[in-house]
Amino acid sequence: MDLTLKVWRQENRKAKGRFETYSLKNISPDSSFLEMLDVLNEQLVNGNNEPVVFDHDCREGICGTCSLFINGRAHGPDEDITTCQLHMRKFKDGDTIVIEPWRAGGFPVIKDLMVDRSAFDQILQAGGFISVNTGSARDGNNILIPKHKADESMDAAACIGCGACVATCKNSSAMLFLASKVSHLALLPQGRPEAVRRAKAMVAKMDELGFGSCTNTGACEVECPKGISVAHIARLNREFLIANLKP
Amino acid sequence: MKLNAKIPSGPLAEKWSLYKSTQNLVNPANKRKFDIIVVGTGLAGASAAASLGELGFKVKNFCYQDSPRRAHSIAAQGGINAAKNYQNDGDSVYRLFYDTIKGGDYRAREGNVYRLAEVSNQIIDQCVGQGVPFARDYGGYLDNRSFGGALVSRTFYARGQTGQQLLLGAYGALNRQIAAGNVTMYTRTEMMDVVLVDGVARGIVTRNLETGALESHFGHAVVLATGGYANVFFLSTNAMGSNTSAIWKAYKKGALFANPAFVQIHPTCIPVHGESQSKLTLMSESLRNDGRIWVPKAKEDAEKIRAGKLKPTDLPEGKRDYYLERRYPAFGNLVPRDVASRAAKERCDAGYGVGSGQAVYLDCKDSIKRLGKNLIEERYGNLFQMYEKIVDENPYVTPMMIYPAAHYTMGGLWVDYELMTTIPGLFTIGEANFSDHGANRLGASALMQGLADGYFVLPFTIQNYLAGQLSVPRMDPAKQPEFNETLEASREWNAKLMGIKGSRTVDSIHKELGQVMWDHVGMGRNKDGLEEGFSKIRQVKDLFWNDVRIPGKADGMNVELEKANRVADFLEMGELLAKDALHREESCGGHFREEHQMSDGEAKRDDENFKYVGAWEYKGPGKEPELNKEPLDYEFIQVKTRNYKE
Numbered sequence: 001m002d003l004t005l006k007v008w009r010q011e012n013r014k015a016k017g018r019f020e021t022y023s024l025k026n027i028s029p030d031s032s033f034l035e036m037l038d039v040l041n042e043q044l045v046n047g048n049n050e051p052v053v054f055d056h057d058c059r060e061g062i063c064g065t066c067s068l069f070i071n072g073r074a075h076g077p078d079e080d081i082t083t084c085q086l087h088m089r090k091f092k093d094g095d096t097i098v099i100e101p102w103r104a105g106g107f108p109v110i111k112d113l114m115v116d117r118s119a120f121d122q123i124l125q126a127g128g129f130i131s132v133n134t135g136s137a138r139d140g141n142n143i144l145i146p147k148h149k150a151d152e153s154m155d156a157a158a159c160i161g162c163g164a165c166v167a168t169c170k171n172s173s174a175m176l177f178l179a180s181k182v183s184h185l186a187l188l189p190q191g192r193p194e195a196v197r198r199a200k201a202m203v204a205k206m207d208e209l210g211f212g213s214c215t216n217t218g219a220c221e222v223e224c225p226k227g228i229s230v231a232h233i234a235r236l237n238r239e240f241l242i243a244n245l246k247p
Numbered sequence: 248m249k250l251n252a253k254i255p256s257g258p259l260a261e262k263w264s265l266y267k268s269t270q271n272l273v274n275p276a277n278k279r280k281f282d283i284i285v286v287g288t289g290l291a292g293a294s295a296a297a298s299l300g301e302l303g304f305k306v307k308n309f310c311y312q313d314s315p316r317r318a319h320s321i322a323a324q325g326g327i328n329a330a331k332n333y334q335n336d337g338d339s340v341y342r343l344f345y346d347t348i349k350g351g352d353y354r355a356r357e358g359n360v361y362r363l364a365e366v367s368n369q370i371i372d373q374c375v376g377q378g379v380p381f382a383r384d385y386g387g388y389l390d391n392r393s394f395g396g397a398l399v400s401r402t403f404y405a406r407g408q409t410g411q412q413l414l415l416g417a418y419g420a421l422n423r424q425i426a427a428g429n430v431t432m433y434t435r436t437e438m439m440d441v442v443l444v445d446g447v448a449r450g451i452v453t454r455n456l457e458t459g460a461l462e463s464h465f466g467h468a469v470v471l472a473t474g475g476y477a478n479v480f481f482l483s484t485n486a487m488g489s490n491t492s493a494i495w496k497a498y499k500k501g502a503l504f505a506n507p508a509f510v511q512i513h514p515t516c517i518p519v520h521g522e523s524q525s526k527l528t529l530m531s532e533s534l535r536n537d538g539r540i541w542v543p544k545a546k547e548d549a550e551k552i553r554a555g556k557l558k559p560t561d562l563p564e565g566k567r568d569y570y571l572e573r574r575y576p577a578f579g580n581l582v583p584r585d586v587a588s589r590a591a592k593e594r595c596d597a598g599y600g601v602g603s604g605q606a607v608y609l610d611c612k613d614s615i616k617r618l619g620k621n622l623i624e625e626r627y628g629n630l631f632q633m634y635e636k637i638v639d640e641n642p643y644v645t646p647m648m649i650y651p652a653a654h655y656t657m658g659g660l661w662v663d664y665e666l667m668t669t670i671p672g673l674f675t676i677g678e679a680n681f682s683d684h685g686a687n688r689l690g691a692s693a694l695m696q697g698l699a700d701g702y703f704v705l706p707f708t709i710q711n712y713l714a715g716q717l718s719v720p721r722m723d724p725a726k727q728p729e730f731n732e733t734l735e736a737s738r739e740w741n742a743k744l745m746g747i748k749g750s751r752t753v754d755s756i757h758k759e760l761g762q763v764m765w766d767h768v769g770m771g772r773n774k775d776g777l778e779e780g781f782s783k784i785r786q787v788k789d790l791f792w793n794d795v796r797i798p799g800k801a802d803g804m805n806v807e808l809e810k811a812n813r814v815a816d817f818l819e820m821g822e823l824l825a826k827d828a829l830h831r832e833e834s835c836g837g838h839f840r841e842e843h844q845m846s847d848g849e850a851k852r853d854d855e856n857f858k859y860v861g862a863w864e865y866k867g868p869g870k871e872p873e874l875n876k877e878p879l880d881y882e883f884i885q886v887k888t889r890n891y892k893e
């Protein structure tokens with residue numbers, strides 16, 4: 001198939017960006033979206049131009065590195081997938097595709113389509129863990145966890161930290177990302193002792209880093225490639241309520 | 248060079264506890280006087296950095312991704328082994344040890360592997376403690392599944408995302424230490440070289456991938472946890488950025504490279520779709536628990552299926568050849584990976600392949616019938632979804648197509664029992680070292696090894712080294728000539744690459760290398776093919792150094808330069824891989840030399856002449872590397888021919 005691409009190009013953090021238009025021919029519908037961009041970059045380098053910079057690594061939907069805003073949607077026009085899992089069969093011959101980076105105050109553009117998501121690391125450093133030193137844990141079967149709890153915790157833990165939720169949210173809130181971690185740990189008995197402190201510390205960090213607040217639009221859930229549910233935000237609010245009640 | 252593996256003496260089951268009770272330790276107040284560099288944030292690197300931080304060492308941790316959480320360990324699907332025997336099916340530390348040695352075709356050290364099996368149980372406890380949501384049964388107890396090469400169920404899992412959950416656990420521990428100020432994290436930073444001062448590892452030179460700036464970092468010890476080198480094949484199940492550069496640079500500084508030819512080709516990957524293919528996707532081995540592998544019995548049927556004139560679902564049971572069950576009745580679909588891969592290649596080469604001809608079926612229909620779609624979906628839902636997104640076929644209805652692909656590398660830097668390379672102060676852990684898997688790794692054992700090294704082995708053994716380094720002060724790299732020399736050498740190397748200004752893209756040359764590796768140094772190897780491969784690798788290398796084109800500049804973000812740096816090292820390491828494969832005149836594990844097979848096509852090992860670790864020593868540019876042998880003595884088990892038939 002033949003395509004026209006409108007791609008965001010931006011030299012560095014400070015530069016002003018712009019859209020560039022490229023045309024591509026003979027793209028196989030079986031190739032992935034990123035393989036299509038590989039072909040574009042091959043073409044650019046062959047013409048002695050700099051390739052389009054975009055983030056990617058595993059190319060199988062699990063590392064959370066890829067992060068493109070395609071035709072106005074985070075991770076493009078398919079459900080429950082990351083950009084790297086999007087295949088060209090979702091497009092038609094002759095289509096024009098607009099490709100942008102995540103746009104959010106918390107995620108400054110580094111170059112072209114690559115953004116800085118280190119704020120996510122900082123939120124988790126604030127408390128997104130269970131404090132257990134190596135070697136001090138007791139036997140795994142000494143902690144019984146009902147299957148449905150373990151499953152629900154796993155649902156929340158599936159977050160890949162891609163940032164699509166932030167990019168989609170009109171307030172650029174990181175609430176779904178943050179709530180998924182709070183839920184993952186709070187649902188497990190091992191995670192309970194620190195649950196309140198954890199929620200409080202992470203929310204404070206998120207506010208400090210300039211992410212917007214959550215107004216429950218639910219847009220994040222729709223674009224989350226891992227189907228993280230907004231129900232986790234409700235759980236977080238509960239933890240946070242308790243956090244505020246306690247000194 | 249005389250290789251001393253430093254295996255403690257004493258009975259097998261007591262070696263590790265004897266070692267721990269007699270080794271030197273660093274006292275708590277002195278720990279903060281030591282800087283330790285850890286390169287890599289996968290299971291091995293993150294667990295090591297976090298554990299060392301907890302102990303009070305000052306750790307600098309590096310990764311090339313934008314976050315430590317994205318290291319390639321995140322992609323591991325199936326599970327992690329441990330000898331808990333929760334299923335009461337007869338498992339034990341000894342059995343896990345034995346299965347691992349046997350699975351590795353008797354090319355690994357007894358002492359190391361026993362220790363691995365011994366600490367496996369603690370890993371599960373640690374991960375549960377961190378909040379890893381392992382699968383549980385209705386009683387709330389931990390659940391297990393089976394993996395290849397074992398007759399017990401000892402694999403712990405978190406849906407099809409075990410690596411992700413284990414890594415997030417380690418990343419949590421790492422984050423805690425970053426917040427506590429014990430670990431300083433450097434993301435989007437690539438290691439360029441190791442710095443030696445008086446022959447001892449004292450630091451690294453890095454390139455900041457955003458700014459292009461070269462920097463030096465000091466450490467009393469340097470730990471490499473940079474993963475495997477399967478991307479030398481271009482197409483592999485590894486992440487796009489997985490590379491050999493860190494360990495290759497260490498090799499060129501004097502660390503020995505052991506068994507480079509021991510590469511694992513994984514039997515169950517989604518077949519290649521075409522020219523623009525950039526990587527291959529694994530379908531977890533766990534599927535072999537509930538899936539049966541087959542091709543048509545008759546060539547005519549295979550032809551009809553390939554031509555689209557016959558649907559696999561329409562082929563009656565009697566016309567299907569479940570070749571693994573036929574050839575290996577005892578283990579059936581759960582034979583080790585090397586055996587399963589070769590069997591698939593054999594059928595396809597003989598004309599029975601489906602799809603493009605380079606594919607076989609992995610069929611879950613019997614399990615779906617037996618257990619119901621819901622249970623299968625619960626077990627493998629994300630894998631089935633992944634398959635459908637890529638291939639555009641519903642695997643609940645049509646059997647999946649799979650084919651072997653390069654996946655894991657058993658070879659790596661040679662390390663002793665303490666995980667130290669032949670360069671004093673330079674340690675290597677995880678997939679980057681060669682230590683525990685011999686000539687073939689069993690499923691779910693890489694995660695176990697990475698975490699064993701990082702949580703439970705290195706934090707002890709490194710102290711035995713550091714205890715002797717108390718008199719070494721922190722060095723200021725700016726004032727130390729060795730750092731500046733190494734940094735300048737890296738700058739010149741980059742300038743040389745930028746200066747080629749040829750006409751070929753890095754990827755196009757990497758693809759060419761990959762094709763040569765796959766055709767000549769892949770699943771079936773023979774002398775003529777290897778020699779031809781060797782000279783072809785040299786040609787591709789010449790092509791690269793004469794004609795590669797890297798636009799942009801070195802002092803700024805430059806993705807093409809990053810790739811070129813990695814490919815330059817793959818080209819050199821590809822040669823060593825071929826050389827190692829050529830020298831090893833036997834078949835063992837993943838290394839199959841067509842000249843050395845039994846009459847029934849099974850691998851023929853030569854213990855008389857090759858029961859050793861082959862460790863290669865760099866001798867300088869243009870010079871032949873030298874082979875050093877570490878003989879493998881089996882004191883406690885009897886070396887046998889692997890048999891998965893009965």
Ligand SMILES: Cc1cc2nc3c(=O)[nH]c(=O)nc-3n(C[C@H](O)[C@H](O)[C@H](O)COP(=O)(O)OP(=O)(O)OC[C@H]3O[C@@H](n4cnc5c(N)ncnc54)[C@H](O)[C@@H]3O)c2cc1C
Nearest residue numbers: 287288289290291311320325326438474677678691693694
């Ligand atoms: C698709 C897939 C599925 C798998 N499934 C399983 C499974 O179910 N069970 C199992 O046991 N094993 C599995 N494996 C194998 C296992 O995942 C790996 O062997 C293991 O995770 C490797 O961990 P590691 O910490 O050694 O390296 P990695 O996780 O690869 O980490 C390497 C780290 O080093 C850094 N790095 C690399 N090079 C440089 C450099 N030059 N400079 C700076 N930093 C660098 C990277 O940034 C990264 O942080 C699977 C592998 C794949 C590919």
Ligand code: SF4
Nearest residue numbers: 159160162163165224
């Ligand atoms: S919650 Fe979903 S969209 Fe947000 S970072 Fe996690 S996986 Fe991505």
Ligand code: FES
Nearest residue numbers: 057059064066084
């Ligand atoms: S590249 Fe890893 S999720 Fe897309």
